[in-house]
Amino acid sequence: MELDFSRQLHYVWALLPEIILCVWGMGVLIAGVSGPAHRGEDHAVSEDPAFGTGSGLGWVSLVGLLIAAFFNGWLYTLDEVGRGAVVAVDDFRLFANWIFLGGAALSILISFTYVYRNRLQAGEFFSLILFATAGMMFMAGARDLMLLFLGLEVMSIAVYALTAFNRRDRRGAEAGLKYFLLGAFATGFFLYGIALVYGATGSTNIDTIAAVVSGGRAREGFLTLGIALMTIGFAFKVSAVPFHMWTPDVYEGAPAPVTAFMSVGVKAAAFVAFIRVFLVGFESVSDQWYPVLWWLAAITMVGANLMALSQTNVKRMLAYSSVAHAGYLLVAVAAGNETAAAGMLFYLLVYTVMNVGAFAVVIGVAHQGEERLQIEDYSGFGRKRPELAVFLTIFLLSLAGFPGTGGFMGKIYLLQGAAESNLWYLATILVLTTVASYYYYLRVAWYMWMRETTSEDQHDLVVTPLPMKAALIIAVAVVLYLGIFPSSMMEFARAGVEGLGALGGGLLGVHP
Amino acid sequence: MVDILFYVFAAVAIGSAFGVVLARTPVGSLLFMVSTLASVAATYVLLEAHFLAAIQIIVYAGAIMVLFLFVIMLLNLGHEYRRDLKAPLAMIPAFAVVGAMAGFIARVFRATDVGAGMMTEAGRGIDAALLEHGAVGAIAQPLFTDYIVHFEVTGILLLVAIVGALALAKRSV
Numbered sequence: 159m160e161l162d163f164s165r166q167l168h169y170v171w172a173l174l175p176e177i178i179l180c181v182w183g184m185g186v187l188i189a190g191v192s193g194p195a196h197r198g199e200d201h202a203v204s205e206d207p208a209f210g211t212g213s214g215l216g217w218v219s220l221v222g223l224l225i226a227a228f229f230n231g232w233l234y235t236l237d238e239v240g241r242g243a244v245v246a247v248d249d250f251r252l253f254a255n256w257i258f259l260g261g262a263a264l265s266i267l268i269s270f271t272y273v274y275r276n277r278l279q280a281g282e283f284f285s286l287i288l289f290a291t292a293g294m295m296f297m298a299g300a301r302d303l304m305l306l307f308l309g310l311e312v313m314s315i316a317v318y319a320l321t322a323f324n325r326r327d328r329r330g331a332e333a334g335l336k337y338f339l340l341g342a343f344a345t346g347f348f349l350y351g352i353a354l355v356y357g358a359t360g361s362t363n364i365d366t367i368a369a370v371v372s373g374g375r376a377r378e379g380f381l382t383l384g385i386a387l388m389t390i391g392f393a394f395k396v397s398a399v400p401f402h403m404w405t406p407d408v409y410e411g412a413p414a415p416v417t418a419f420m421s422v423g424v425k426a427a428a429f430v431a432f433i434r435v436f437l438v439g440f441e442s443v444s445d446q447w448y449p450v451l452w453w454l455a456a457i458t459m460v461g462a463n464l465m466a467l468s469q470t471n472v473k474r475m476l477a478y479s480s481v482a483h484a485g486y487l488l489v490a491v492a493a494g495n496e497t498a499a500a501g502m503l504f505y506l507l508v509y510t511v512m513n514v515g516a517f518a519v520v521i522g523v524a525h526q527g528e529e530r531l532q533i534e535d536y537s538g539f540g541r542k543r544p545e546l547a548v549f550l551t552i553f554l555l556s557l558a559g560f561p562g563t564g565g566f567m568g569k570i571y572l573l574q575g576a577a578e579s580n581l582w583y584l585a586t587i588l589v590l591t592t593v594a595s596y597y598y599y600l601r602v603a604w605y606m607w608m609r610e611t612t613s614e615d616q617h618d619l620v621v622t623p624l625p626m627k628a629a630l631i632i633a634v635a636v637v638l639y640l641g642i643f644p645s646s647m648m649e650f651a652r653a654g655v656e657g658l659g660a661l662g663g664g665l666l667g668v669h670p
Numbered sequence: 671m672v673d674i675l676f677y678v679f680a681a682v683a684i685g686s687a688f689g690v691v692l693a694r695t696p697v698g699s700l701l702f703m704v705s706t707l708a709s710v711a712a713t714y715v716l717l718e719a720h721f722l723a724a725i726q727i728i729v730y731a732g733a734i735m736v737l738f739l740f741v742i743m744l745l746n747l748g749h750e751y752r753r754d755l756k757a758p759l760a761m762i763p764a765f766a767v768v769g770a771m772a773g774f775i776a777r778v779f780r781a782t783d784v785g786a787g788m789m790t791e792a793g794r795g796i797d798a799a800l801l802e803h804g805a806v807g808a809i810a811q812p813l814f815t816d817y818i819v820h821f822e823v824t825g826i827l828l829l830v831a832i833v834g835a836l837a838l839a840k841r842s843v
Contacts, residue, residue: 166815166818169818169819173819180826184829187833244816244817244819244820245819279837282833282836282837283837285833286830286833286834286837289826289829289830289833290830292826293826293830296823302820304817304820305819305820305823308820308823308824308827309823311827312823312826312827312830315827315830315831315834316830316834318834319830319833319834319835319837319838322838323837323838325838334838377778378778379774379775379777379778379781380775380778383771383774383775
């Protein structure tokens with residue numbers, strides 16, 4: 159079918175996965191309000207948390223994600239006519255959508271027992287996750303800066319609320335408020351940047367901006383200032399180093415499944431939008447923003463890895479690790495060629511599965527709550543629960559980039575992209591900081607396998623219900639598969655990037 | 671005449687904006703904010719964007735600011751507060767950055783002579799739409815055709831904000 163956006167109806171087809179997610183989110187919301195928990199019945203009764211009260215809504219949300227995924231696949235059969243529409247229907251967006259849908263599905267799978275144990279309001283919790291996912295998908299599909307901004311806000315506001323969702327937890331409230339205030343501040347920068355870019359080019363459409371900018375018709379000063387402010391906004395969302403201050407506190411304070419969702423989804427969405435805006439819209443003035451991104455990437459990689467070395471709280475360590483990964487991905491944006499962009503998509507996919515997988519085990523060890531998060535709590539874990547410890551070890555090795563795992567191949571592709579743009583210093587920093595990161599990842603593994611348990615019953619209460627087991631097995635399978643047979647997925651990612659900038663004039667892979 | 675009015679309203683807007691930051695009490699800040707928004711609305715009138723000016727007064731200066739006032743009064747925040755020590759020091763770089771940006775933008779405007787060249791294609795398009803549809807129609811037409819997706823996503827955004835606020839703030843958990 160051909161999409162002709164002069165007819166409004168065709169926007170419905172182009173946005174079908176997003177629409178389904180939004181409608182489904184509303185449905186889950188209503189089901190949550192009319193469910194048994196809200197009719198005054200005691201929902202602390204002991205039943206299997208994977209299938210009990212409230213978790214029904216989780217399964218319903220998963221079905222919604224599945225249907226949205228089906229229609230995301232269906233979108234491949236559509237062709238768009240021209241590129242003037244506010245919504246892009248290209249492979250880049252669809253590949254990104256797979257990442258968001260997969261990340262959301264895994265996050266929901268690992269949150270069942272957590273929601274139950276902490277007596278969170280299941281309806282609102284799952285529907286906010288669905289809305290946030292829809293917001294990410296709007297960001298990935300936006301070919302218009304205003305729509306991009308709205309998607310960013312839908313995602314962010316849902317995630318702010320999710321961060322403070324556990325109202326019995328003071329740290330959650332503090333994290334939520336901190337994230338909200340700093341996020342609103344960054345949003346202001348981003349919006350002012352959009353306004354200035356509009357002032358410089360007379361359009362908010364990314365392809366029109368690209369045409370105006372490459373034609374040299376943009377007002378120089380406004381454009382530079384607009385790009386600078388938008389860089390700040392994006393750098394905040396991906397938590398690149400001078401703008402990362404919120405990350406450790408928010409990641410530590412938020413409920414663990416939300417941290418998992420946030421660390422993969424928000425970051426992936428911000429990077430995908432980053433690529434589209436900068437490599438398509440501002441491609442021809444890349445000499446203006448490329449040095450800034452170079453330094454951002456370098457400082458982020460070095461700073462985050464140094465700070466991660468001294469962490470003893472596992473959640474906080476994973477927060478700094480997430481900042482470090484933002485640095486690796488910024489190398490791809492700075493490199494700005496096709497290999498780097500495809501490598502970034504590949505890396506985002508791997509990062510999503512391995513990070514959610516690691517968080518799944520962390521939630522299990524923390525007794526489905528926020529109890530045991532120190533690294534000492536992992537001592538002797540390998541002997542008591544070998545299967546979980548093996549899983550966590552695989553995820554940590556993959557995060558560190560050990561050969562045979564998806565994380566290794568992802569870093570190889572990022573390095574390849576950097577090499578094609580002759581970014582030798584950045585490539586060197588990436589390799590050196592990766593080596594440094596082995597220390598803090600493997601320290602957890604060392605505690606698990608080499609230390610004795612501090613008490614006999616230390617790990618007796620670690621439970622992994624069925625949905626979490628499913629998420630773990632899926633994540634391990636994907637991490638190992640992508641580590642051993644990466645080429646088909648890389649081809650898929652490359653196909654997603656091809657044609658991304660085809661109309662703006664040349665594009666992708668010109669600068670140094 | 672229009673020029674003089676513009677400078678008057680611009681001065682009031684900027685002066686009140688300083689007032690928002692420098693006022694000693696939250697209520698004072700709020701009233702300065704209303705004054706800023708009202709004078710911005712006045713400049714919209716001078717630009718012949720009457721509908722936008724009306725909306726600015728009704729929605730911002732009216733509804734949102736009154737809500738702010740209610741919240742401040744209900745939370746009993748109206749009294750003068752003691753400034754923390756960092757504030758005056760933090761203000762110097764903040765004002766310096768804002769001033770530098772304002773100067774930069776003014777320089778760009780001067781260099782490209784925007785005053786005369788502002789009637790670009792976009793500007794002429796707006797004039798034509800105003801003639802054809804009137805002030806409200808010129809906004810409604812694109813809002814429900816070209817920008818229909820934005821409009822709907824804004825609806826989702828508001829829903830998410832309400833759900834989030836209620837989930838965090840409602841009385842029983």
